[in-house]
Amino acid sequence: MQEDKEKWNKRYLQMQMPLESSDIINQFITLLPHSGSALDIACGNGRNARLLASCGLDVRAIDISDIAINLASKLYKEAFQNKSIMGSIEFLCLDLDSYKITPKSYDVICNFYFLNRKILHQIPSALKSNGILFLETFEENKDYPTNIDSTKILHQNELLELFKNWEIILNQTKIITRDRIDQKACVRQFIARNQI
Numbered sequence: 001m002q003e004d005k006e007k008w009n010k011r012y013l014q015m016q017m018p019l020e021s022s023d024i025i026n027q028f029i030t031l032l033p034h035s036g037s038a039l040d041i042a043c044g045n046g047r048n049a050r051l052l053a054s055c056g057l058d059v060r061a062i063d064i065s066d067i068a069i070n071l072a073s074k075l076y077k078e079a080f081q082n083k084s085i086m087g088s089i090e091f092l093c094l095d096l097d098s099y100k101i102t103p104k105s106y107d108v109i110c111n112f113y114f115l116n117r118k119i120l121h122q123i124p125s126a127l128k129s130n131g132i133l134f135l136e137t138f139e140e141n142k143d144y145p146t147n148i149d150s151t152k153i154l155h156q157n158e159l160l161e162l163f164k165n166w167e168i169i170l171n172q173t174k175i176i177t178r179d180r181i182d183q184k185a186c187v188r189q190f191i192a193r194n195q196i
C-alpha cells in the first residue's frame with residue numbers, strides 16, 4: 001500500500017533502526033546451512049539479510065520502503081567489498097501485500113517485526129524440506145496493551161496452529177521496550193523447521 005511506503009519512508013528518514021542482526025538468529029546460527037536460498041520478509045535496513053549472506057546463503061530481501069532498500073543495498077555493498085559477506089543479496093522494493101512466494105523455494109525464511117497474514121500463510125509451503133523459519137514480532141497480551149493495529153499482531157498460539165507438525169525449536173515470549181514511545185510490549189520469538 002502507498003500509505004505503508006510513505007509511513008515507513010518517513011520513519012527511516014527520521015530515525016535509525018537497529019543495525020545489529022537479531023538475537024535469535026545469532027543464538028541459533030548453527031542451524032543455518034552454509035549455502036542455499038533465503039528470504040528476508042520486510043528486510044528494513046537489511047540487518048538480518050546481511051547475516052544470512054555472511055553465512056553463505058543467497059538472499060532475496062524485500063521491503064516496500066525505497067529508503068530502507070537503498071540503505072540496505074549500500075551497507076551490503078560495503079560489507080561485500082570488505083569481504084565480510086560471501087553470499088549474494090537481491091534487494092526488491094515492492095509491496096508484500098500482493099506478493100506470491102514461489103512454493104518450496106527457500107532453505108531459510110526470516111520474518112522480523114512485520115506481520116501480514118497473506119504472507120505468513122504462504123511460509124509453510126515456501127520452505128523446502130528441512131527449511132527453517134526465524135520469526136519475531138508483536139503478540140497480543142492483555143498485560144501489555146499496545147497501540148499497534150490489531151491486525152498486525154499475532155494471536156496467542158497462532159504460530160503453533162499454523163506450524164503444527166513442524167519441529168518447534170524455539171517458542172517463547174519476551175517483554176521489550178519500544179524505544180520510540182517508551183512502551184513495554186510482548187513479542188513472540190519463534191523458530192521452526194519443516195519436517196515434511
Ligand SMILES: C[S@@+](CC[C@H](N)C(=O)[O-])C[C@H]1O[C@@H](n2cnc3c(N)ncnc32)[C@H](O)[C@@H]1O
Pocket residue numbers: 001004005008009017041042043044045046047062063064065068094095096097111112113114
Ligand atoms: C519494524 S520494520 C522491521 C524491519 C526488519 N524486518 C527488521 O527487523 O529490522 C517493518 C518493515 O516492514 C516494511 N513494510 C511495511 N509494510 C510493507 C509492505 N506492505 N510490503 C513490504 N514491506 C513493508 C517497512 O518498510 C519496514 O522496513
